[in-house]
Amino acid sequence: MKIRKLTIHNIASIEDAVIDFDSKPLSDCDVFLITGKTGAGKSTILDAVCLALYGDTPRLANTQMEGSSADQGDDVKVDSPSRLLRQGAGKGYVRLEFKGTNGVDYEAEWSVARAREKVNGRIQKKEWILRNLDSGMIYKKDKEVSAEIASAVGLSFSQFCRTTMLAQGEFTRFLNSKDNEKAEILEKITGADIYTKIGAKVFEITRRKEKASADAEERIRDIRILSDEEKDQKLKEKEDKLAEAESARAARNECGKKVDWLKQEARLKVTIESDSKAVADKEAFVSTDEYVAEENLAASFRTTEAVRGNLENQRREEAAAAEARTRISGLSERYRSVKGGLAFLSDEEKRLAGEKASVDAELEKDAPSQPVLEKEQTIAGNIGVIESGREYIRESEAKLSVLRSDLTERSLALEKAKEAENAAGNGRRLAKEAQKKAEDALAESNAVMVRKEIGDLKEKSVDIKLAQDRLSLLEQQIVKRNEEAQDIAEKEKALDAKIAERDSLAKVVESERIKSEFADEVYRMQSSTVEDTVKAIRNNLQVGDLCPVCMREIESALPTDLDLQRRLAPLERAREEARIIYRNDKDRYDRLVAEIVAETEQLRRQKSAFENDRSVDQMTESVRMAAQKCGLTAVDDGTRAALEARYQEIGLRLPELAEKEKICAGLEKDADDARRTSLAARDAVDKAVAARVKAESEVQSKKSEIERVEALVSDRIKAVSSAEQAVGDILSGSPWEEKWSADTGIFKKELSEAVRSHRKRVERSESLVKSVDELRARMGVVQGMVAAIEEMMPSWKELPAVEAANIPGLSGEADSVRSSLILERHKLARAEENAKAESSKVEAFLSEHSEYDRAALKALSEYSVAVISEIERRHREASEKLAAAKVALETDRRNESEHQLNKPLLADDDTVDSLETLYKSNDEAMSRATTEAALLAESLRQDEENREKAGKLREAADRLREEYVKWNTLNNLIGDSAGKNFRKIAQSYVLDSLVKAANIYMKDLTDRYVLKVVPGTFVIEVEDAYQGYVSRPASTISGGESFLVSLSLALALSDIGDGLSVGTLFIDEGFGTLSGEPLQNAVNTLKTLRMKSGRQVGIISHIEELQEKIPVRIEVNQNERTATSTVTVVS
Structure with a gap:
């Protein structure tokens, strides 16, 4: 991720500030200084970056303060970012432009305002938005912004602060903290809280497995299973x-x-x-x-049913014939109306023939102008070409005048661009000569070989320390293996003791089981005797009867059920006590067996691991290889001293090489400056060439445009001339031959009007011809239908027609009259014939059935x-x-x-x-016996289920016990309720890795100290070269030296983890504790970060000596009167 530009408005003490990291001098420097008086707002710049990206700041996230305070009547938490709004301001915001690790450009903005942006308004909810400058996408919801920031930056807030912003005092506190505190700090910084969670989770799972195993055993004990004798019974x-x-x-x-x-x-x-x-x-x-x-x-009724139908049919047909005669009479009037309509059509034919003769006479008058009228469209098109062409020619002449003037200006600009290109080329040549001179001087300094020797010596130094560390680990591992062998022997002895205790307890348990079963059997037999025998005898005996046992007279009332139960109570108590003793001893025996099984398995695994452990051999080989890498062919008692001597030799050589490296660094800076100047000159040449090419392109473009317009004007002139010739040819010899060219507009209007009139007369003539033909066709149809009607009704020929009138649909009416007459005549004939046939049928029935007459038939018809x-x-x-x-x-x-x-x-x-009474008695006996048999079957079925259930529970209990033993073994190694054990183990390795990485930076800062971790602890020690490499706790070194240690740890820590980085590293640490050479070494070390990892460093400090060593500065100056700060970038 690369930070490009930061804008701050009314945040903390800064009123307005813009810091452009892409512009010089910030874009070119390796290290820059953020400086200003205490409280001026230096750290506010870091807060602004974090606010824009994460909506939070390091100082607020790490505060220990709690609670809230009043602000315009509202309670605002002390750790709320809204409190960063500058006093006396109505609105504040930060805006950060940056390029993400995904290659996308973004702009993040965080803002907070008071109501209506007034100074006395209540604090409003913050706004946080992210803009994708490549796609234009805007994210406004917190979840969307956070998700996109995670994708763009690749770091969480804590990771960003750890790798990009090294805050004040964090690492000095780390050096002096307790072991648990160190583990917690490392966990927080590295994000490796997973070890704490794993340790606590192992403990939690172990307790859960233990409870599950105990619960399983308890469930097995609660199951009652019948003995074989009870089951057979x-x-x-x-x-x-x-x-x-x-x-x-x-x-x-x-x-x-x-x-x-x-x-x-x-x-x-x-x-x-x-x-x-x-x-x-x-x-x-x-x-x-x-x-x-x-x-x-x-x-x-059924016999006369048919003949009564005939009689009714005769009556109905006679009525139908009368109705047909009436309708035929009505059709004669419609016939007279049709004859009147036919007369009207004849009169209309004569009128249309006269109108057509008049229209034809007018068309004869249009004959001389006929050829011109027919080509009216062609004439109008040519006149349109003439008019538009003349207008286009006028406009193009004006356009050509402007284009020629513009061409003159562009030609002058082209000459100037060529002169600028020549000047830039000369500057480029001089810059390349200066670059070559600086690079030749750098090559003569042999900087690569100097740095290679320094790197080789440092690598050898690291190899020596690695060999020393591995030698220490080998000694510790030998001690640990001896302790492991002693632990195995002690566990074998303890296991043998438990086995002996188990064998002894097994005899006791068996004895207690026999006692418990005997007490149970005694109680059961006595109880059964009381239930069956005694109660049966008691029910058959009264006071005064002889006792069947002692043969004496019974003088008092026999004992009740309650008396009998009380006499059984001692036996029941004895049975329960025996059961409890047996169960307790059995539980103790089972637990002891489970412990022996678990410990035997654990001991077996421990012995197997011990026998298979090759760590001492492997470590010995590792020490040998490390020593061989340092130039030692064998490992013996003198190995450690030999390693130390070689380490001292390297310490003497490195300062000499460091001085040479400083000279090389100066020459490299000169070469870099020359390269940048040469690149700038090359950019100037590129720009001048681009300007000249652009000017040439514009001149050529104008010339091409002039040629194109001139060609178009020539084409239009030709088109106008051709159109004028065509119109003259058409109008030659016509009335318009002379006057069309005087005013083409009036001519087009008159010609169009003449064409419209002529077309109307032609259309009217054609319409009249069509109308006469249609009229004659209609008359022919109607005349034919009238003739057909008169043929059927000859008497109607003498009927007079009604007055002539127009009848719409006359032919249809005539056809309707003809069709209706045909139909009614047919109906009349059919009705008369049917009536005669039905009458004949009635007379035939009456002649055959003398018992009936027409009156009788009529009477029967009255019934439905x-x-x-x-x-x-x-x-x-x-x-x-x-x-x-x-x-x-x-x-x-x-x-x-x-x-x-x-x-x-x-x-x-x-x-x-009597039989139903006997039936009921037998049914009740059957029900009782069936119920008792079902209860016994259910008892047996339940016993089978209990046996199966107990078997499955035993398998499950064994599995749970095995799981518990495994988890308990793991818990004994790394688990506890708070997860501290595993965290310490894991973080001790993290700390050791961190310290080794820090030593690489420490060598650049000072050759006096080497950091190391006491193996298996969180104790950080320093080896002091000035005191014979004696080790002492890091907490005993001075303030300046403590800062160097903290800085090396901070730089190492910024390299740990995700493989993701931010282009700028901000260090807000106490450089005030350094001066002279240590300070210069620290600055030089930070300057090399850009060359090694591409990271630029920003240091926050107010000391003047740093301002002399770091030329590029971001100065934060506070106005003591207004308490507001301004931000300026200087070099």
Whole structure:
């Protein structure tokens, strides 16, 4: 990510400021200084960058203060970014332009305002937006902005602060903190809180696995399983009850059959009596006089049904004939109207013929102008070409005048561009000569070899320290392996003791089990005796009876159920105590067995790991290889001293090379400046060439445009001349031959009017011809239809026509009259013929049936079909009921005979009531036996389920126990409730890596100190070269030296992690503790960062010595009167 421009308005003490990192001098420098008095607002620049990107600042994120305070009546939290709004301002904002790691240009803006932007307004909600300057996309929601920032920058807020902004005092506090605090700080800075979470999670899972294992064992103990004797007893009882139920069921079913037979016999007797009465009643009903009369009426109605239809048809046909005669009479009037319409058409034909003769006479007058009128469109088109061409020629002449003037100006500009190009070329040549001279001087300094030697020596120094560290780790690993062997021996001894305890406890448990089962059996037998025998005897004995046991007279009341239960109480208590003792010893035995299994497995794995551990051999080989890399062929007691001697030799050589490197750095700067000057001269040449090419292009463009316009004018002149010739040829010899060229507008108007008039006369003549033809065709059609009508009705020829008038649709009316006359004449003939035929049929029926006459037929017609159908329905229903009653009576008698054949064996005193009582008794006995058998079956089924369930629970419990043992082993190594154990282990490795990286920077800052971590701890020590490389805690060094240590750690920390970087690194640390050579070394080290990693460094400090060493500065100056600050970039 590259920061381009930062704009600040009314944030903290800064009223307005714009810092352009893409412009000189900031764009060219390796290190720049942000300077100003204390409180002027130097750190506000860093706050502004963070506000724009993350909506938060390091100082607010790290504050320990809590709570809120009043602001215009509102409670605003002390860590709210809104508090950064400058006092006395209504609105403030920061705006940051930057290029993301994804190559996209963005502008981020954070702003806060008071209500209506007034000074006394209430603080409003902040606004945070992000603009994609490449696509124009704008993000306004916090989630959208945060997501896009994460994509563009690649760092979270904490990672950004860690790698880009090294805040005041953070690392000095780190050096002096306790172990837990160091782990927490490293966790916060590196974001590696996962180790704490893993350690706590391991502890949590272990506790959960332990509880799950214990719960599984408890569930197994809660399951009751029958003994084999109990199971066999219940099986026998179930079979006996099932046999008893089957016997009761057979007796009950036999009683049921007898009851059903007796009830059916009684029902059949009642049914026979009822059906016999029904047959007699229905036979009497069909014999009444009324029934017989209705039967005869229905028969006559059906016999005369056809002839009565003939009589009705005769009447209907005679009425139809009368109606047809009336309609034919009405058609004669319509015929007279049609003849009047025909007369009107004849008069209209004569009128149209006269109008056509008049129009044809006018067309004869237009004959001389006919050729011109027919080419009116051609003439109008040519005149349009003439008029538009003349206008285009006038406009183009004016345009050519402007283009020629512009061409003169562009030609002068081209000459100037050529002169500027020559001057830029001379400057480029001089700059290249200066660049070559500076690069030759740099080459003679042999800077590459000097830096290579420095790098090689530093690499050797690191190799020596690595060999020393590996030698220390080897010694520690040997001690650790000896301790591991001793631990295994102690665990084997403890395990043997537990095995012996288990064997001893197994005998005790077995003894307690036998005692518990004996106590349970005694209680069960006594309880069964009380339940069955004693209670049965007690129920059959009274006071005064002889006791069957002692043969004495019973003098007092026998004991109650409660008395009997009280006598069993001691036995029950003894049984429960035995169960508790057994269960406790059994639980202790099971736990001991589980512990032995777990510890045996753990010890096996530990021994296997110990036997397979090759860490000492591997570390020995690692030390040998590291020593060999340092030039030592063997590892012995003198290895450490040899490594130290070589380290001292390197320490003496490095200062000499450092002086040479400083000279090389100066020559490199001169060469870089010469290269930049040469590049600037080349850019100037490129710009001059581009300007000259552009000027030439513009001159050529103007020339081409002039030529194009002149060619178009020439074409238009030719087109106008051709159009004038064409119009003259057409009008030659016509009335318009002389006057068309005087005023083309008037000519076009007169010609157009003449064409319209001529066309109207032609169209009218053609219309009249068509109208006459159509009229004559219509007359012919109507005349034909009138002739057809008169042929059918000759008497109508003498009828006078009505007055002549126009009748719309005359031919249709004539055709309608003709068609209607044909239809009505046909209807009349058919009706008369049908009436005669129906009358003949009636007379034929009466001659065959003398019992009927026309009056009788008329009387029968008075009855409706519905009445006769109802009579027939009732008679048919009566007959069907009589037949059904007879069939039912016959069926009852047959059923009664069959019923007697199936009579069961009955006793003389068997009745329905006595048999139903016996049926109920047997049914109850069957239900009791079935219920008891079902309860026993359920008890056995439940026992099977319990056995299966107990087996599955045992498998599950074993698996859970195995899981718990595994997790407990892991928990013993790295777990605890707070996750501190694993965090310390992991962060100690992170700290060691951090310190090794810091030593590389420390060598550039000072050759006096080397940092190291006491293995297995968080203790940071320094080896002091001025005191014989004696190690001492880093907390004992002075303030300036402490800052150098902190700075090396900060730079190393900024390199850790994500592989993502920001182009500018800001350091807000205490450079005031340094002076002289240490300060110069620190500045030189920071300057090399750009060459090594491409990162520019911004230092925040107010000390004057830094201002002398760092020429490029961002100065923050505060007005003591207004307390506002201004920001200026100087060099």
